[in-house]
Amino acid sequence: MFKKEIHKIRLMPSGQFFHAPRGRVLLEALFEAGIFLRTDCGGKGRCGKCMLKIITADHSEISPPDRTEQEVLGKRLVDSGYRLACRLRVCCDLVIEIPENSLQSPDIVRKGTVAPFLRPPFPVSEYPPRGIDTYALAVDLGTTTIALYLCDLVSRAVVASISVKNPQAIYGDDVMSRISAIAGNHNTLARLQALAVRAVEWGAVSLCRSTNIDPEKLKKMVIVGNSVMIHLFAGEDPSSIGICPHKPLFVEEKTFSAEEIGFDLSPSIKIQTLPLISGFLGSDIVAAGIATEIENSPKGTMLVDLGTNGEILLSAKDGFWATSCATGPAFEGATISHGMHAVSGAIDGVRIDRRTGEIVCSVLQYDLDKPKKPSGICGSGAVSAVAELLRTGVILENGRFNPDIHFPNLRYSDSGVFEFELISGENSQTGRPITLTQRDIRLIQLAKGALRSGIELVCRETGIEQPEKLLVAGAFGSFVIKGDALTIGMFPGLFEENIEVVGNAAGAGAILSLFDRGFLSRAKKLIHAIKVLDLSSHPAFQETFISFLPFSK
Ligand code: FES
Numbered sequence: 001m002f003k004k005e006i007h008k009i010r011l012m013p014s015g016q017f018f019h020a021p022r023g024r025v026l027l028e029a030l031f032e033a034g035i036f037l038r039t040d041c042g043g044k045g046r047c048g049k050c051m052l053k054i055i056t057a058d059h060s061e062i063s064p065p066d067r068t069e070q071e072v073l074g075k076r077l078v079d080s081g082y083r084l085a086c087r088l089r090v091c092c093d094l095v096i097e098i099p100e101n102s103l104q105s106p107d108i109v110r111k112g113t114v115a116p117f118l119r120p121p122f123p124v125s126e127y128p129p130r131g132i133d134t135y136a137l138a139v140d141l142g143t144t145t146i147a148l149y150l151c152d153l154v155s156r157a158v159v160a161s162i163s164v165k166n167p168q169a170i171y172g173d174d175v176m177s178r179i180s181a182i183a184g185n186h187n188t189l190a191r192l193q194a195l196a197v198r199a200v201e202w203g204a205v206s207l208c209r210s211t212n213i214d215p216e217k218l219k220k221m222v223i224v225g226n227s228v229m230i231h232l233f234a235g236e237d238p239s240s241i242g243i244c245p246h247k248p249l250f251v252e253e254k255t256f257s258a259e260e261i262g263f264d265l266s267p268s269i270k271i272q273t274l275p276l277i278s279g280f281l282g283s284d285i286v287a288a289g290i291a292t293e294i295e296n297s298p299k300g301t302m303l304v305d306l307g308t309n310g311e312i313l314l315s316a317k318d319g320f321w322a323t324s325c326a327t328g329p330a331f332e333g334a335t336i337s338h339g340m341h342a343v344s345g346a347i348d349g350v351r352i353d354r355r356t357g358e359i360v361c362s363v364l365q366y367d368l369d370k371p372k373k374p375s376g377i378c379g380s381g382a383v384s385a386v387a388e389l390l391r392t393g394v395i396l397e398n399g400r401f402n403p404d405i406h407f408p409n410l411r412y413s414d415s416g417v418f419e420f421e422l423i424s425g426e427n428s429q430t431g432r433p434i435t436l437t438q439r440d441i442r443l444i445q446l447a448k449g450a451l452r453s454g455i456e457l458v459c460r461e462t463g464i465e466q467p468e469k470l471l472v473a474g475a476f477g478s479f480v481i482k483g484d485a486l487t488i489g490m491f492p493g494l495f496e497e498n499i500e501v502v503g504n505a506a507g508a509g510a511i512l513s514l515f516d517r518g519f520l521s522r523a524k525k526l527i528h529a530i531k532v533l534d535l536s537s538h539p540a541f542q543e544t545f546i547s548f549l550p551f552s553k
Contacts, residue, residue: 010095027085031167036104042169043086048072050085056095138510141225143308144329148203164203167195175228179242193235218266224510226282246279280324285311287509300468310451316462323533325454330443331379331476338434340376347381348479352388375429380479387484399445452548466492473505
């Protein structure tokens with residue numbers, strides 16, 4: 001029988017509809033239509049956040065929920081017609097209903113809280129902006145998280161900011177998985193580009209709506225990111241970065257019209273990407289370097305930008321040295337069982353009373369009028385929890401739970417996983433306990449091992465024992481508790497006063513580029529002075545990595 005290639009997806013109760021090709025994962029089809037669901041697990045079918053209700057469908061066409069989906073949703077929801085959008089393929093016309101909780105809610109920050117570190121500080125404008133009429137967007141396009149800053153070009157102020165999960169995660173958590181996805185299917189490049197563009201557009205619409213700014217007044221957008229992200233955004237194939245010698249197709253800055261890039265929101269907007277250094281060192285570390293004025297910092301200053309990749313830039317005697325290490329997305333709260341990015345409701349710090357065993361978690365709240373119960377743990381929260389578990393002896397230096405300790409919160413879950421409960425089901429937003437598993441601890445351990453190896457090998461290359469001063473950047477870097485990071489051995493043995501947490505410096509650099517005409521020439525000058533250390537082919541990497549796996553200082 002003839003099967004339609006395009007199906008109609010109708011959303012209830014609004015009755016709006018869109019079309020999606022047969023075989024497309026429903027979550028991706030929704031993203032492409034500009035409907036952003038929560039995807040805390042990156043579309044892996046683990047978090048249950050993308051659930052929606054199927055109202056009408058041809059059930060002879062839809063595959064029934066598999067075991068994972070049944071486990072995540074539970075019998076009651078499955079029997080009521082709920083499915084996970086990331087597990088369901090479009091194979092017939094559908095009428096669906098998306099619960100409010102499944103939609104990404106824009107966590108917009110208007111004042112200060114996550115405004116990036118800027119030197120000299122730029123004002124964050126009062127809301128409503130006093131505003132004049134020309135606005136621009138600075139975008140830090142990360143592998144896991146996209147940060148957007150709405151800027152007033154006249155008053156040179158950040159009006160509001162938002163972070164959005166990168167929907168490309170459904171094609172893999174890291175850049176190499178996304179490159180592999182392209183190799184397997186020649187349509188994937190266009191789909192990855194569309195996902196990034198739709199996510200940036202969704203963030204831009206949310207920012208404009210919340211500040212009553214007409215999107216037509218957006219005149220410019222500057223995008224920074226790692227080299228693969230920038231290639232994907234530009235619609236260029238990043239495959240050459242995936243194979244030795246990891247050469248990008250281009251390193252220079254590029255300018256696009258909104259139409260060229262498929263950006264529907266504001267047709268007159270001019271979109272610019274900033275120059276890259278190499279295949280694994282993108283414009284994000286360049287922007288971060290300029291924002292933190294690394295060019296003028298004393299020798300021995302090291303900037304570490306922590307995202308899904310850890311990028312390291314050292315001001316050395318003979319110029320600048322840079323490298324990139326694969327830390328994975330754990331520092332951004334992705335891939336860990338109850339991980340989430342640093343938005344309201346995320347646990348960002350943990351303390352355990354040695355005497356009573358009482359656990360106190362600090363929870364991020366951007367809107368104090370509407371405080372949220374904890375719903376997950378962000379990267380800095382995970383590092384803080386691991387540090388406390390080490391201090392209390394619940395985990396050992398090798399990263400394993402201590403079999404000889406009795407602690408009421410350490411137990412086997414219903415599914416047989418050994419885990420430590422931080423928040424009980426009654427006290428969490430989702431009704432499910434928030435826990436840290438052995439696997440989560442392992443992910444933090446691997447990330448810190450990769451980072452320390454990068455720091456160590458750059459120092460060795462330049463003949464210094466360790467950096468004199470460390471600038472820690474990235475969304476993770478905004479909230480990390482220095483003492484906790486030192487306890488798990490993330491950083492060399494510096495005094496806390498020699499570690500400066502500088503927030504999203506890449507985002508700050510993107511903002512600065514909107515305000516400062518000299519930015520591009522400074523960026524090019526810095527790139528010219530940088531020598532790149534390639535860890536992927538470094539003979540001492542493996543041995544160094546293994547030596548830094550234990551949680552020792
Ligand atoms: S279960 Fe679908 S995104 Fe997590």
